[in-house]
Amino acid sequence: MSMTKDELLETLSNGLPGSEIQIEDLAGDGDHYAATIKSKKFIGLNKIQQHKLVYDALGEKMGYTLHALSIKTEILED
Amino acid sequence: MQKNAKEMITKEISSNDVHLFMKGTPLFPQCGFSSTVVQILTYLEAPFTSTNVLEDENVREGIKEFSNWPTIPQLYVKGELMGGCDIIKEMFESGELQKILKEKSIISK
Numbered sequence: 001m002s003m004t005k006d007e008l009l010e011t012l013s014n015g016l017p018g019s020e021i022q023i024e025d026l027a028g029d030g031d032h033y034a035a036t037i038k039s040k041k042f043i044g045l046n047k048i049q050q051h052k053l054v055y056d057a058l059g060e061k062m063g064y065t066l067h068a069l070s071i072k073t074e075i076l077e078d
Numbered sequence: 079m080q081k082n083a084k085e086m087i088t089k090e091i092s093s094n095d096v097h098l099f100m101k102g103t104p105l106f107p108q109c110g111f112s113s114t115v116v117q118i119l120t121y122l123e124a125p126f127t128s129t130n131v132l133e134d135e136n137v138r139e140g141i142k143e144f145s146n147w148p149t150i151p152q153l154y155v156k157g158e159l160m161g162g163c164d165i166i167k168e169m170f171e172s173g174e175l176q177k178i179l180k181e182k183s184i185i186s187k
Contacts, residue, residue: 047161047165047168047169048160048161048165051161051162051165052147055147055148055149062148063142063149068111070164072164072168
């Protein structure tokens with residue numbers, strides 16, 4: 001019930017193509033990460049909607065494969 | 079989703095101005111993320127009610143489906159999902175949370 005940093009990065013990149021993603025491993029246990037995602041897809045959306053896009057990208061993994069993910073979303077500027 | 083769970087969730091968020099679905103209780107949070115939201119609300123002196131999702135598996139799963147939001151805690155203000163830990167923390171740090179709570183007459187200062 002965990003995933004590597006690379007798996008997480010790949011999942012997020014596939015779900016949110018064109019975004020800039022940074023992942024920090026918080027505990028080294030494959031279960032606690034902080035992700036900062038910059039994407040153009042966030043333009044015009046409130047925080048809830050932005051985070052929902054990230055959760056959509058993770059699909060079933062969130063809450064099951066991955067326990068704790070801290071998310072920060074930002075709009076990607078040109 | 080179980081009908082009872084949905085009714086309970088709807089009732090809590092419609093009858094309480096600020097309601098937090100969390101793991102544990104405000105005095106004894108059982109998860110760091112839940113604890114952070116409690117600390118912020120307490121610091122702002124915002125009155126709130128809470129539901130401990132660990133006490134009822136149907137509510138724990140039901141709330142995720144209800145809001146289409148896969149994680150807990152979830153903070154509702156006037157019946158609307160305001161955010162989980164990350165969003166509430168960010169809104170608190172930027173002052174936006176204080177502004178909204180003031181606008182909605184939940185806090186005065």
